[in-house]
Amino acid sequence: xxxxxxxxxxxxxxxxxxxxxxxxxxxxxxxxxxxxxxxxxxxxxxxxxxxxxxxxxxxxxxxxxxxxxxxxxxxxxxxxxxxxxxxxxxxxxxxxxxxxxxxxxxxxxxxxxxxxxxxxxxxxxxxxxxxxxxxxxxxxxxxxxxxxxxxxxxxxxxxxxxxxxxxxxxxxxxxxxxxxxxxxxxxxxxxxxxxxxxxxxxxxxxx
Numbered sequence: 001x002x003x004x005x006x007x008x009x010x011x012x013x014x015x016x017x018x019x020x021x022x023x024x025x026x027x028x029x030x031x032x033x034x035x036x037x038x039x040x041x042x043x044x045x046x047x048x049x050x051x052x053x054x055x056x057x058x059x060x061x062x063x064x065x066x067x068x069x070x071x072x073x074x075x076x077x078x079x080x081x082x083x084x085x086x087x088x089x090x091x092x093x094x095x096x097x098x099x100x101x102x103x104x105x106x107x108x109x110x111x112x113x114x115x116x117x118x119x120x121x122x123x124x125x126x127x128x129x130x131x132x133x134x135x136x137x138x139x140x141x142x143x144x145x146x147x148x149x150x151x152x153x154x155x156x157x158x159x160x161x162x163x164x165x166x167x168x169x170x171x172x173x174x175x176x177x178x179x180x181x182x183x184x185x186x187x188x189x190x191x192x193x194x195x196x197x198x199x200x201x202x203x204x205x206x207x
Contacts, residue, residue, distance in 0.1 A: 063182040066090045070172035081169040084108040088158045097146040100139030108169045114161035122173045
């Protein structure tokens, strides 16, 4: 007669499915959590550095726009074109020392014989500093005088010349009140791209 002295059926082997001890499960969970934590930390650091870089570039570089009314009455010593008017939109990049321009001219004879930025305050005439090559629009043109224009806008003016008014048909004096700072779209796009890349990386690591 056979006598059983012990029953060796353990809970971990019931139904033929081995079960890991609770300590092993905890260690696996901790390892997975640590891997995810490290991945998130790297993404956070990389994104912060990228944001700081873009912010630095945005702080260092800026585009300043002037919208300058022009007319013949501003010409000095004159006379300018009595019914001539215009509007000059100037965009200055302070890092590149460049200017892009777009000028609307009304009631003056074309073609132009000259288009420039001169250095002089209102009520005075001054020398040509930035040459627009007799074009109503163009750029960017790089010129070292851009820094001086941004430092003291009121000391500069835009002037259009033609054959009837060789000294100037219409003129527009720059002023600080005309300045608008244009957001740096390039930096914004870079930051958006970096954020998208970080999100894809994050999904790949944690998905």
